Amino acid sequence: MSQKYETLFEPLMLPNGVTLNNRLVMAPMTTQSSFVNGMVTTDEILYYKRRSKGLGAVITACAHVQENGRFAGSPSAATDAHIPGLAKMARAIQENGAKAILQVFHVGRMGDTRSLRGEHPVSASAVPALREEAEVPRALTTEEAYEMVEAFKEAVRRGIQAGFDGVEIHGANTYLIQQFFSPHSNRREDHWGGTLEKRMALPLAVVKAAKDAVETYADRPFILGYRFSPEELEEPGITMDDTLALVDELKRTGLDYLHISTGDVMQTSIRNKSQKKPVVQAIAEAVNGEIPLIGVGSIHTPEKAEEARKMGMDLIALGRALLVDPDWAVKVQEGRPGDIRHILKQSDPEQAEDAALPDAMWEYLLSRPGWVEIEE
Template sequence: MTNKLNDQVRLRHGATLTNRIVLSPMQSQSGLKGGFVSEDTIRYYSARSEAGGLLITEFHYVSENGGPSYVPNYPEQLGAYSDKHLEGLKQVAKALKSKGHKAILQIHHGGRRANGRYLDGKAVLSPSPLPLSFSKFPVREMSSDEIEAIILDFGRATKRAIDAGFDGVEIHGANHYLLQQFFSKSTNKRMDYWGGSLEKRMHFPLAVIQEVKKVIKANAPEDFILGYRLSPEELHTHGEGYNYHDSIAFVKKIIPYELDYLHLSLWAGYNSKPEKSNQSYAELFKTVLDEQTKLIIVGGVFDESAAKDAVENYADLIAIARGTLIEPQFGKKIVEGRGREILHEISPESVPYSQLTDGLLEAFSRDDSIGLPPLPGANSIRSLHTGKYDQ
């Protein structure tokens, strides 16, 4: 049977999604010092409560030493590393769930991408003492005790997600952050339990999954959702750190943990392919997943036609990223048969409707979009840029 965008989807542990559209995790550029939510944060998520049937927050760092990862002078990354964040987490969960859809907290550790620690004069931790090519600040190799503590922190953040009323968590293992840093041979040069062979480089992300599963089993409802986000190949390194064959080997290892979904972070689009492959990443990974682990893909979807193609031909669910920055009611309009009304480009007139945070508006009205892929129509909002966060 052909997948349809407005299908209800039952996940492995019993949660039911109202449709196949997902709000992709994107940094809202709205956090206060220390990773706390702002009024801008809640307004942004409230506006996107009908963006899809599954709504995933931006990344929240789980350890005090895990963030923030952010553009200096812009609003900070959000955190979930202490009980002081619980009230804000409750507000985000309530905002996202207000229209009856499932809310997921994405949990994360920045590792050597936690540039905010360097700016605050603190040590930046890494699997190995090798700075990123695009981040010139020094980093320190993590001790085994620090690694074990961070694994427990992922569990503690999961407990906070449960207490805050989220319907699930997504472990962020993509986009050059700590779990990927351990998995990649370009950033993990350790020769102990946590590094060396491909199998040993899997130990840290697998330990995180185990800890999160343990906390869910002890504290969450039976239908609590668990997902994992993965970059199928290491970006910007031409496959030097790992390739999709390595990622597929890792996915085979996580299948026994019975996740609800695997979320592929696809920089080049939902239908993109590895070099010299006739199959897309989605097709390649779908062949190794069991029937109950749903596949989410993302990338380059701004209209109903592309979203339809994604779920009909590639995956179980399609995550919409920049498309929901422009059109916060992306999923609602499709489900109601109003897909032709979806806004495809940002404009000065549509900015109030899009409910971008102040930080996002400043970011996407810059010529360089602070390094993010630009929004369609971004040239039209250059005049709205004030420069208030510029370095």
């Protein structure tokens, strides 16, 4: 292994005492491959097993906490009947020494009646997303918001009982938790909205409920993380000032890490073009080492991973790089970064088999030209 990459393979002890073997984790990515009822498929299990080698942790695709919080092909953590399948997923990840982290979410207004099998999407307020054919969601009642918090708590319990090493709360990528934090989607005037502090109420309540589940059900140290998107383009939308206020509250809750969701780990503010500092660096400076940070976004080479480490990212999440080459981490650690595969050849049956991508995920990748480089 080249000395310039050795910091990627240093172990990291999280605040709860759990040690990750190195600083590389697999980013949560939607496989769209679970059964219609949210049960985990064999294809998904093989997909995770193939990619867990050489990593400190694997964060799964988002599992919905309520049936009205799903999208097509998402795994479910909404009922106890889903625990056995989730357990198989956890074991497949852990077989190669990586920690298994279950991401939990609710789709909120990003769902639609078709994918919800006739149910109407819900959100903080009856404000549609700014996308084509977005449906106007139904605003959750005050009581339903409390029930949502309980649903997240129960999903964490199921993650514990399925044998996962941790859970990541998905408060990013415009899904329900972010919708409660966003001034665009949250126009409420009750306990759950209005001021910045009240817009933080549901995210912080979910974290507290998750902590309660860990204290009640876990018989060993259990990792708890939170993912967030730093900004929104919507007006009004989440600003960096909003996010720094939320981060300040989150780091007091006893979480083990914060995961900053960006399309490119080097990106600067999408709202303030005069700000030239990468947003992850600005957050790292504000956090000042008080809680581990995960950086993600267009990290395809070990050089870029090292750049992100130098900006204050304690952990580096690899997404598309691991879709194309599941052995990315192994090759870097063995001093073979030149052998990393950067193009998927769909016509090569051996390579397609080696990639272990579920059919639904192949279709998804092909429908998004340029997201990963695919040679037909």
